[in-house]
Amino acid sequence: METVRQPVVKFENVSLRFDDQLVLDSISFEVWPGQSRILLGAAGSGKTVLLKVALGLVKPDSGSVSVFGQDLRKLGERELFDLRSRIGMVFQEGGLFDSLTIEENVAYPLLNQRVLHCPPEEVRPKVEESLSFVELEHTLDKFPSELSGGMRRRVGIARAVVTEPPLVLYDSPTAGLDPITSYTIMALILKQRDLKRTTCMIVTHRYQDGDMMANYVYNPRTGQAEPTGSDGDRAFQSTVFMVLREGRLVFEGTQDELESVRDPYVSKFVKRSEH
Ligand SMILES: Nc1ncnc2c1ncn2[C@@H]1O[C@H](COP(=O)(O)OP(=O)(O)O)[C@@H](O)[C@H]1O
Ligand SMILES: [Mg+2]
Structure with a gap:
């Protein structure tokens, strides 16, 4: 039992070099339970590597x-593998196994993470539940x-959350999708967060994605993402933005703080809301 409140993810002066390139440069931050972290930064700034380090897939130099x-x-390795069973990961390109059916793809974490001890008769119902969560139960x-690109992303989300992990990492879940499909994906991420109370880290280049996490809440009565009022119904969670530049964490703070930053690199990622 964890009685002491502690960060879900904590980086302390994490540095990583690939060849002669400093890919992560003394990164420190803490993600607290229930937080949504939005990770912004130019291509090649280290966002994917940072998630891989959090998963223990890549070891930092210091x-x-x-x-x-x-x-x-x-x-x-074995303990790391077990730890990863508590982290859902949505890979940048979906990361589905092409030779497996959708059912087999989503069942994969249930069947391969031994710490979960999922009884065989519970696999199919859990897969169905997870696919119906993303409204793709007909694709088993x-x-x-x-499937279309957007549908594959949704399957990727179903696979990441089928084990009900307390932490979910999303690598560019809306990259390459049209605005309507992107909205659908973000609404699912919001639904996952608000129904299951998960902590999440989301890499994105779309400011709207972070804006949605910060200002919308999933309403189970209507089944829709709705703007949060000032009624404090989202006291549970908070959204923190981070901006990476060439491996350095050049900004960390709230949306308001992000919007008031003058630095041209950071403000490039800010777009005032259109709604
Ligand atoms: N396995 C690797 N070997 C060497 N260089 C890598 C490797 N993975 C990533 N890099 C380099 O690290 C930098 C950060 O990559 P990445 O985290 O993928 O960027 P992004 O912010 O676009 O996700 C890039 O310059 C990339 O070329
Ligand atoms: Mg990347």
Whole structure:
């Protein structure tokens, strides 16, 4: 039992080099339970690498990373694997297995994460529930190549959340999608956050995505994402923005703080809301 409140993810002076390039430069931040973290930054600024470090897939050269209070340096491969069963990951390109059906793709984490001990008879109902969460329950027997790009992203979300992880990492979930499909994806991410109370980190280049996480809430009565009023109905969560530039964390703060930054690199990622 975790009795002490602690960050879900904690980076302390994390640096990482690939060849002679400093890809992460002394990064420190803490993600607290229920927070949504929006990670902005130019292509190649280190966003994907940062998520991979949080997953323990890439080891930093220096600094420390803790996830759920566990120092990743102290974990063996098997313990890391078990820790990852508590983290949902939506990869940049969906990351589905082309040769597996949608059902098999979504079942994959349930069948392969031994710490979960998912009884065989519970696999199919959980897969169906997760697919109906993203409104794709009719695609069980299809293959990824038979679905549109937006549908594949939704399957990626279903697969990431089928184990009900307390932390979900989304790498560019709306990249390459049209605005309407992007909205659908963000509405699902919001629904996941608000119904399951998950902590999340979202890499995106669309300011609207962060704006939506910061200012919308999923209403289970209407089944819609709705703007939050000033009625404090979202006391549970908060949205923090981070901006990476060439491996450095050049901004961390609220949306208001982000919008008042004068630095031209940072303000490039700000677009005043259109709604
Ligand atoms: N496995 C790797 N080997 C060498 N360089 C890498 C590797 N992965 C990423 N990089 C480099 O690290 C930098 C950050 O990459 P990445 O995190 O993927 O950027 P982005 O912010 O676009 O997600 C880039 O310059 C990229 O070329
Ligand atoms: Mg990337």
